[in-house]
């Protein structure tokens with residue numbers, strides 16, 4: 600149903616005038632136009648990114664608009680998120696069993712809550728006030744509203760930094776890599792996930808992949824570009840793979856897909872009303888997210 604309703608993309612294979620936001624290259628090509636946005640592809644580092652890249656202020660405005668309507672649906676999937684994060688903590692504890700942990704893009708704090716239970720000394724930062732309010736008031740977590748760049752913790756403050764589904768929101772991936780490297784103590788561990796632009800569904804859907812239509816996302820990584828970001832910042836890569844997504848309710852997945860293929864400002868509230876009865880029935884049906892993630896663990900060298 601959603602597939603057939605998609606508009607045809609007809610991107611011109613033109614040159615992209617902007618420098619690549621990751622490697623600085625000038626050989627970028629227009630990859631696709633989606634939702635009045637242009638995604639360009641860099642042949643040097645493999646990054647696909649919006650062109651022109653919006654400013655952080657523009658992104659904060661979009662973020663405030665898009666987080667609200669989905670927050671309740673997100674909370675309904677708390678159990679799925681917690682199960683997923685428990686597996687991530689199992690992985691993390693094999694590399695860094697304890698210490699000071701910062702979760703960047705911490706959202707409602709489900710990961711931080713579980714990390715605190717396992718004995719990490721936790722802190723979080725996120726742009727969105729509604730989820731951070733929940734993390735602080737309901738879960739009692741040490742979380743800050745704002746960007747990572749405003750957070751400005753002293754260098755080497757953390758033994759672990761985690762970023763789940765967050766680097767794709769950042770318009771300055773090079774600065775992000777440098778800041779993550781600075782925040783970690785020597786020998787510290789970084790854990791990152793992001794939608795995989797080279798995952799199975801993304802490859803099959805090509806230019807129609809819904810990842811390019813997510814208005815909150817500005818950078819679309821594949822294994823090559825994520826490796827580039829991490830190594831350019833100075834990290835040693837411990838693990839870099841494509842993983843399958845979380846188990847979520849069908850309701851949440853449909854909400855998100857509707858949002859990607861229609862104008863969220865006008866269509867979303869109507870569609871949620873129209874679809875409410877079937878959504879209610881689907882609320883309990885669990886599906887795997889129809890998108891794959893890149894999953895990386897990297898280490899700041901112990902001596903640098």
Ligand SMILES: [Zn+2]
Nearest residue numbers: 619622641644
């Ligand atoms: Zn590049």
